[in-house]
Amino acid sequence: MTSMTALAPVGEETAQRIEREIQEIVAIYSRLYPTQALSFLVYQGKDPVWGAPVVTEGAFTFQPEHLNAEFLGQVDRPGAHPGAPVVTVQVSIPRKPLPSESRQMDAPWSPMRRLRALYRLSPLAYETVRYQAEMQRKRRAGGHSHQPLPRGDGSALLAAPAPAQQDQRPAILIGMHWLEVGGAEKLGFDTIRWALEAGLRVFVAAGVPSIQRLADRLPDHPDVTFLRLDRYLPHPLWPRYVENLARAENIRLIHIHHCRPLYESLPQVRARLPWIRVIDSTHIVEHADGGFPRSSGVWSGFIDLHHVISRELVDYYRDRFQIIGQVRLGRMLERGGHPASLPEPNMQPGKKRLQVAFVGRLYYQKRPIVLVEALRALSDWARRNDVELAAKIVGEGPFLDAVRALISRYGLADRVALLPADAPVPEILRQSDILLLPSNNEGLALVCYEAVEQGCIPISTDVGSQAEIVPKDLLVPLAPRACVKGIVAAVDRLWRDADFLSRQREALVRSWTAITSDPTAKDVLMPVYQKAAAGLQE
Amino acid sequence: MSALGKTAAVIVTFNRSAKLMKVLDALDGQTLRPDVILVVDNASTDDTQALVEARAQDDARIRYLRLAQNVGGAGGFHEGLKAAYRLGAHYFWVSDDDAYPQPDAIERLVQAITAFEAQHEWRPSFACSRVEWIDGSLCEMNTPRPVWDWPRFLTARTPWALVDSASFVSILIPRWAVEQHGLPIADYFIWFDDAEYTRRLSRSYPGIFCPESRVIHDTPDNRGVNFALVDEKSLWKFKYGARNEASWRRRERGRMGILAFAYGVHLQMKGGNVPWKLRREIFRAIARGAVFRPGIVKV
Numbered sequence: 045m046t047s048m049t050a051l052a053p054v055g056e057e058t059a060q061r062i063e064r065e066i067q068e069i070v071a072i073y074s075r076l077y078p079t080q081a082l083s084f085l086v087y088q089g090k091d092p093v094w095g096a097p098v099v100t101e102g103a104f105t106f107q108p109e110h111l112n113a114e115f116l117g118q119v120d121r122p123g124a125h126p127g128a129p130v131v132t133v134q135v136s137i138p139r140k141p142l143p144s145e146s147r148q149m150d151a152p153w154s155p156m157r158r159l160r161a162l163y164r165l166s167p168l169a170y171e172t173v174r175y176q177a178e179m180q181r182k183r184r185a186g187g188h189s190h191q192p193l194p195r196g197d198g199s200a201l202l203a204a205p206a207p208a209q210q211d212q213r214p215a216i217l218i219g220m221h222w223l224e225v226g227g228a229e230k231l232g233f234d235t236i237r238w239a240l241e242a243g244l245r246v247f248v249a250a251g252v253p254s255i256q257r258l259a260d261r262l263p264d265h266p267d268v269t270f271l272r273l274d275r276y277l278p279h280p281l282w283p284r285y286v287e288n289l290a291r292a293e294n295i296r297l298i299h300i301h302h303c304r305p306l307y308e309s310l311p312q313v314r315a316r317l318p319w320i321r322v323i324d325s326t327h328i329v330e331h332a333d334g335g336f337p338r339s340s341g342v343w344s345g346f347i348d349l350h351h352v353i354s355r356e357l358v359d360y361y362r363d364r365f366q367i368i369g370q371v372r373l374g375r376m377l378e379r380g381g382h383p384a385s386l387p388e389p390n391m392q393p394g395k396k397r398l399q400v401a402f403v404g405r406l407y408y409q410k411r412p413i414v415l416v417e418a419l420r421a422l423s424d425w426a427r428r429n430d431v432e433l434a435a436k437i438v439g440e441g442p443f444l445d446a447v448r449a450l451i452s453r454y455g456l457a458d459r460v461a462l463l464p465a466d467a468p469v470p471e472i473l474r475q476s477d478i479l480l481l482p483s484n485n486e487g488l489a490l491v492c493y494e495a496v497e498q499g500c501i502p503i504s505t506d507v508g509s510q511a512e513i514v515p516k517d518l519l520v521p522l523a524p525r526a527c528v529k530g531i532v533a534a535v536d537r538l539w540r541d542a543d544f545l546s547r548q549r550e551a552l553v554r555s556w557t558a559i560t561s562d563p564t565a566k567d568v569l570m571p572v573y574q575k576a577a578a579g580l581q582e
Numbered sequence: 583m584s585a586l587g588k589t590a591a592v593i594v595t596f597n598r599s600a601k602l603m604k605v606l607d608a609l610d611g612q613t614l615r616p617d618v619i620l621v622v623d624n625a626s627t628d629d630t631q632a633l634v635e636a637r638a639q640d641d642a643r644i645r646y647l648r649l650a651q652n653v654g655g656a657g658g659f660h661e662g663l664k665a666a667y668r669l670g671a672h673y674f675w676v677s678d679d680d681a682y683p684q685p686d687a688i689e690r691l692v693q694a695i696t697a698f699e700a701q702h703e704w705r706p707s708f709a710c711s712r713v714e715w716i717d718g719s720l721c722e723m724n725t726p727r728p729v730w731d732w733p734r735f736l737t738a739r740t741p742w743a744l745v746d747s748a749s750f751v752s753i754l755i756p757r758w759a760v761e762q763h764g765l766p767i768a769d770y771f772i773w774f775d776d777a778e779y780t781r782r783l784s785r786s787y788p789g790i791f792c793p794e795s796r797v798i799h800d801t802p803d804n805r806g807v808n809f810a811l812v813d814e815k816s817l818w819k820f821k822y823g824a825r826n827e828a829s830w831r832r833r834e835r836g837r838m839g840i841l842a843f844a845y846g847v848h849l850q851m852k853g854g855n856v857p858w859k860l861r862r863e864i865f866r867a868i869a870r871g872a873v874f875r876p877g878i879v880k881v
Contacts (some may be wrong), residue, residue: 194670197617199585345669366645366665367621368638 057285062086065137065500067120069095069276073133075292076277076285079122080131087114091144094253095275097135103507104132125390127495135276136434142253150442153408167450168417171524182331182423188338190364195314207319214576215245216330217277217286217295219303222274223248223256223463225405228327228336230564231353232301233261235325238566239299240267241297242573247293251303278303283312290317297576299569300324300347302336310346323349323572325565327487328508329360341365351568374568375559376490380559387499388509389549390580391477393542397432398422398535399501402477403491404483406441411505413523414482415441418531419460426534429539433574435460436476439469473498482520482527486510496556501548503534513559515551517544587692590671591616594658594750595679596624599633601800606644607635608682614689618646618669619730624652626628634785645669654771654822658797659699659750659779660879663765667757667881672693674755680800681751686772690795691754694742698790702735705757708780708789711752711797715804721805724749724799727777743791746784750776752797760881769876773807773823778830782878783859808846809864810854821867844868 063078066086073082081105114136123129155163155170163170198204216239220232221473235319239246241289245267250256251275262268277285282305289295290313298313298320301304312322324347326337334341344361350371352358361367390399400422404410419435427431436449437460440475446464451460463472469491473479479495481504488509504510505527506519517537526566537544591609595602602621609619621644623632631648638644645666649658659676666674673695675688695709713724727747734745750766753776763786766779780789805811812820824847833837847868851861 190669194668197588198668199587200586362635363648366647368635368646369640369642369644418734569680 050331050384061140062116062137068272069133069135070119070121072178072251072271072273072276072285073131075288076281076430077131078288079124079128081128082121083111083130083132084120085132086116086135087112087134087136088116089138090114090515092141092254092394093275095135095138097133097278099277099278099281100132100134103130110134118364118531121414132343138275138285139387144560146255146257150407150444154446155444167364167413168524168528170424171411171413171417175484175522175524178331188333190334190338191342192344193342193346204318205316207317208291212294213243213245214296214447214579215247215293216297216299216573216576217289217306217397219251219298219300219306220248220250221302222250222252222254223262224254225258227376227490228302229258229326231325231327233258234376234565235299235301236268238570239573241296242570243577244297244573245269245511247271247289247295249303249306251279251305277394279308283309287312287316290320296320296579297573298322300340302326304339307339307343307385310343314346321572321576322346323351323569325351325353326357327353328485329357331485334364337361338364341367342350344370349399349572351565353565355512355549356488356509359373373562374490377493377560377564379564379566383497386496386549386553386556389501389545390475390499390547391501391538393539393545395431395477395539397434398426398539399476400433400435400471400478400480401438401495402435402480403438403472404481404489405465406437406439406443406447408443409484410439411482411484411524411527412437412441412447414449415480416447416454416460417524418457418482418528419451419456420454420478421528421532422535423454423459425536429536431539433459436463436467436472437461438469438472440464470498473500474523476500477504478538480531481505481510482531484505484522488512489538493556493559496552501522501538501552503531510513513552513555515555517547517551518548586672588618588671589614589673589688589692589697589754590617590618590620590666591675591677591688592620592622592659592662592666593677593679594622594624594662595626595630596658597626597627597628597630598679599630599807601680602630603633603637604800605677605679606702608685609688610641611678612683612688612854613684613686614673614692615643616688617643618645618666618671618873619643620647620662622658622665622668623648624654624658624741624814625649633691641868645668646732648859653768654775656766656770656772656775657768658718659766662719663755663760664879664881667760672757672762674751674757675752676753676755677797678750678799681713682798682800683711683752683785684796684798687752687795687797689876691752691792694790694795695754695756696739697740698735698742699761701740704734704787705758705830706742706790707763707783707786708748709742709791709792709795710748710780710789710803711795712791713749713751713797714799715857716798717804719804721751721799721801722804723801724751725806726789726791728791729784730869731738739791744788746781747777748780748791748879750779750813751799752795753780753789755783759786762786764878764880767826767876767878769874770826771822773819774826774830777848778826781830781834812851812854812856812860812864814860817863824864824867825831825871828868829874831875832872833875840868840872 249271286309361371407410473495479502486508492513503518506516643705691709715721726745729744732743831843
């Protein structure tokens with residue numbers, strides 16, 4: 045490999061970072077083009093996440109723009125033989141993220157320009173407009189395909205490809221959406237640990253370029269490799285890369301966690317590597333287009349096992365894709381570690397001090413503005429009923445500034461505390477009477493489950509699979525105004541009506557018991573991992 | 583002859599879970615097991631869904647398509663064939679929820695259709711089984727209609743008669759035929775959908791009747807489709823049948839076709855001494871059929 049021509053003089057750290065990134069880039073493309081002569085045109089990136097690679101297969105002609113102001117230099121990797129075809133890769137090294145970007149990728153939220161006046165006048169009216177727009181999108185979402193892609197199995201007349209003899213231990217490729225905070229990502233990290241536990245070597249890739257803030261939480265283990273395909277490999281080249289990786293590293297299993305380019309790699313996998321088992325995990329049906337469960341259903345002919353976290357999703361696959369046997373419910377819960385029985389609710393009728401909690405990322409999905417409106421309405425209710433109300437909001441995100449401003453505007457600052465995401469959630473829930481979840485959409489919010497175990501009663505919008513844990517009477521409508529009214533009505537009834545409170549507790553015990561008796565994600569996935577590790581085919 | 587043989591069974595069901603389970607048992611015991619078993623549920627209100635779900639837990643071949651409402655057998659077969667086609671099957675074995683294929687029924691159909699193609703180069707547009715009633719006699723309502731030269735290729739070793747009309751009870755349809763002729767007419771709701779469809783498929787080449795493939799049709803009685811049999815209880819079905827066949831006759835043979843059909847129905851009802859009140863209902867259905875022109879949906 046020739047060395048770079050234009051790196052010095054720069055600081056040592058910058059030079060090391062660039063060298064490291066170039067090694068990563070060369071490794072990726074060497075895997076993709078093992079015999080070709082590779083020529084890398086390296087640029088200094090303007091954004092912190094995406095390398096904007098452009099790949100040219102064949103002779104390359106330089107144009108003035110190829111030697112632009114960001115041009116860092118060239119790196120060549122010779123081909124396997126003198127006449128090897130040339131592949132040129134133009135790629136930028138993403139700049140280091142700014143501290144503010146490292147903390148928070150998304151810019152602080154602000155209302156849409158055209159609706160700012162409406163937001164100033166009434167945040168709830170603004171939320172209502174947004175809700176209506178989203179419901180309109182949902183109605184139009186019928187246009188998205190819910191047909192599984194047909195897949196031919198081929199004829200027995202032509203032999204299917206077979207795996208070559210491999211000396212390496214079997215490996216798994218785990219495709220994540222990204223390595224950022226989220227429910228799907230939590231499961232993704234769990235599966236990385238389980239795969240290691242099963243004895244598999246683990247390759248991790250993310251489909252969406254981002255700072256990948258959780259990358260440093262990957263197990264520090266020689267069997268775990270994080271491939272920066274998200275930065276340096278265009279999606280159309282993933283299938284061939286995956287094939288070459290699987291052949292070289294004895295990959296026996298692919299597990300997809302909301303990773304679009306891995307779904308798109310499945311035809312290559314099925315055609316070229318039919319012995320590899322493919323599983324995916326899905327969490328939430330999105331309003332607008334069905335989200336990843338829809339994608340997963342469309343690809344179901346190429347997937348061996350669909351792991352889902354809720355019964356809603358079991359029904360979704362059955363009703364929309366006619367699939368039953370390939371779908372396995374595995375709750376995102378630990379087996380064991382639960383209390384033998386649930387504590388009495390913290391809430392008591394006529395209680396003079398009421399503690400309310402919210403735990404979640406402050407993104408639109410959790411509807412932080414509706415949350416503050418609900419707290420405002422609850423505050424009015426508490427004043428009328430001579431109750432002292434206090435609330436804790438645990439979480440961070442682009443809505444934090446807007447939430448803080450709104451709390452101040454409504455004069456709630458003395459009653460509502462904003463706590464960072466690493467605040468002790470179990471303790472907060474143990475001290476709280478009510479957990480509010482006015483979310484726009486949910487899979488099955490784990491925090492509800494935690495709340496129930498701490499004696500805190502969840503009140504949630506009736507979305508996703510929330511009905512599996514939250515009793516019917518504590519589910520409130522999604523429409524913002526109705527949601528706020530519903531929350532106040534539910535709290536009022538819990539506070540006044542001892543029978544109602546007792547019935548809700550019984551319902552919570554029932555749903556908690558039912559959910560804890562369901563198989564966990566580990567119960568469902570571990571046997572598949574262990575089989576792959578043992579080199580067994582289904 | 584195709585080298586590809588992915589086979590999908592399409593079963594349409596409505597509130598007959600016990601019989602459906604027997605059909606699924608029979609499919610389980612086939613010498614050539616279908617690669618996909620698609621159960622199309624016409625919005626059953628009994629325990630069909632629970633039973634199919636329980637079974638599908640251990641059998642990934644089973645797929646369950648629950649329709650939002652009862653769209654009749656015609657709508658069910660339309661939806662089922664469409665879904666199975668999209669799954670990439672090369673043969674569709676289509677049947678009712680009360681017809682139990684004998685263990686080699688599907689294999690015999692596949693063998694017959696592929697052997698016929700290999701020997702005679704013509705491609706049969708479908709292959710249908712001999713449908714027997716529970717006592718072993720021929721099931722009257724599922725008797726296929728032969729073409730004029732039905733014995734052209736029939737020999738003692740290849741006993742396949744050419745037919746141009748058969749029922750959706752153990753019939754094997756190749757993918758190319760669906761590709762070329764589209765799907766059954768869902769708007770028919772019930773009756774004559776299978777006759778119309780197989781006659782449409784036969785425009786390419788007739789189907790074959792395969793007596794070596796047997797299926798038991800577990801119907802309450804063994805009655806044929808004859809307008810002499812119209813009574814109060816069965817009137818609603820005969821009305822669909824009259825409307826649908828009239829519509830088909832109008833499409834294929836014009837107004838004279840309807841008149842000939844009406845005259846034939848008249849003679850049958852007269853022969854059966856059907857009360858005039860019911861006869862009027864049937865003639866009204868024929869009149870409706872004259873202006874009923876449902877479209878044909880292509881895949």
